[in-house]
Amino acid sequence: MALQVFTAVTGAAWESELVGALDRQDHGVTVVRRCVDVADLLAAATTGTGQAALLSAELRRLDGAAVARLTAAGIAVVGLVEPGDSGATDRLRQLGVARVLPADAPPEEIAEALRAAVSGAPSSGHDVGDPRAALPVLGLPPEPATRPAGRGRVVAVWGPTGAPGRTTVAVGLADEAARLDVPTLLVDGDVYGGVVAQLLGLLDESPGIVAAARQATAGTLDAAGLARLAWAVTPQLRVLTGLTRADRWPELRPQGIGVLLEEARRLSALTVVDCGFSLEEDEELAFDTAAPRRNGATLTVLAAADEVICVSGADPVALQRTVRALAELRDVLPDVSPQVVVNQLRRGPVPGDARQEIASALRRFAGQEVRAFLPADRRATDAALAGGRTLAEVAAGSPLRTGLRTLAAELAGVPATTGRRSRRSG
Structure with a gap:
């Protein structure tokens, strides 16, 4: 035929x-x-x-x-x-x-x-309206068998609803990697309420990610253009700011985000993406065509990332949410293997040895090992938030900062003891 x-x-x-x-x-x-x-x-x-x-x-x-x-x-x-x-x-x-x-x-x-x-x-095996249908095609030609030298890594920082500290972890990882002399791009990809710009004291109201996604969808984005759209916070750290209003989420189409990530790999050795929490597929909506889906950008980032960090809180409610979120992630993206980072570890919410009890609970109910525990340090995080600065700038000796630095070095593949202090360039 x-x-x-x-x-x-x-x-x-x-x-x-x-x-x-x-x-x-x-x-x-x-x-x-x-x-x-x-x-x-x-x-x-x-x-x-x-x-x-x-x-x-x-x-x-x-x-x-x-x-x-x-x-x-x-x-x-x-x-x-x-x-x-x-x-x-x-x-x-x-x-x-x-x-x-x-x-x-x-x-x-x-x-x-x-x-x-x-x-x-x-063949995606999904209906045209399913947000997963477009995931195998991220607007790029098929990957070569071997990656070219200099291709950067993408780390997605994701986690369940609530306040487990996803953005604090994402900002901390990006800042510490940059201080280890790793060229880093921090992307605010939260479609529900990105606050990376506020945490870093960046007052520009224009969302860099929208402009980048628009150019990517039109086929005109390149690494140089992406660099122009990102803030140069330090010599080694650029920041692509997020949505200024949550209702602008339709501007972040999955295909454009996929191309953006590919250009980010060419621009920086490490790209850290602060993701939204939700993976809902909105299945009660019925469309004859591929309608915009709010969580398509998050699904694209998680599918394309070299590493997915799932940030969990350290109390019983947060842990229950993490177990449910990990199960949902397995259902939606079964090929993604997240690494769990337990944030805000402190005495009180979990009786006994908190590290041991939390690790045991996640192993039993989610089948996940804990990659790292990050201690709670409210004084340091409050000082950083009040000043629009990073932990390294306001509390260099904070145990939370030390934990983030160690994890950043592992993700970037560099020793945690190298690097020099860097100062903001604009």
């Missing part, structure tokens, strides 16, 4: 000739619809009559979100560019189109690329 293909290359001088060549000769490809724009193509994708889409880089309003929706609908995508246009090729690849050919390629080569795209298209 011939491969059913949609085309969306209107406006190109070679479009009619190419469609005619594909239809006239026996290439095993049939063009079932010639779409006039992205909206027409997305509507056609929902009909179930096609298996692949052939589109041009010049297609108006083409972005990464559209490519992700096509993939989620089971449509393999192949791009065509004007011969020699490397810029258009790079843009399509950033949008998530892995196979890109020059427009003057022979029809049989284009037909073969379409067949290869269909046979190699990932």
